[in-house]
Amino acid sequence: MAFSATCTASSRSYFEALEVAERRALHSYFDQHIVEDEELGYLALDEGDYCALPAHLAARVVHTIHGSMLDEF
Template sequence: MATQFQRASNSERYFAALAVAERRALHSFFDQHIVEDKHLGYFALDEGDYNALPAHLAARVVHTIHGAMSDEF
């Protein structure tokens, strides 16, 4: 699930997307990516929404938080 942040400065959008990605990562097996977009600024993207992250999105990833859940228990 992608989350967008409009009506804010670019740095505010980045930190808002980072906060969402960090919260999601705690409860996910999948990596959480922050993706840069010319029109939207930054948004959080859950890798689990895609079988493999499409090249057009992978090229715009600026930061990744690894999923914190584990199957090891």
């Protein structure tokens, strides 16, 4: 059985941000966060750009992808 669903701009921006975050995470030590923004929809943020995320950003995180690089060598 197949289902069909319409893709809204909000869900499209989420999946675009998810794709960016997954791609970045492969080459980063830092976690990649998908953050909800009222004006832009969703966007991907690199935790390394902010050190610890400020509270106003951390409260809007909807998904996190852990960085894939290891610093153990």
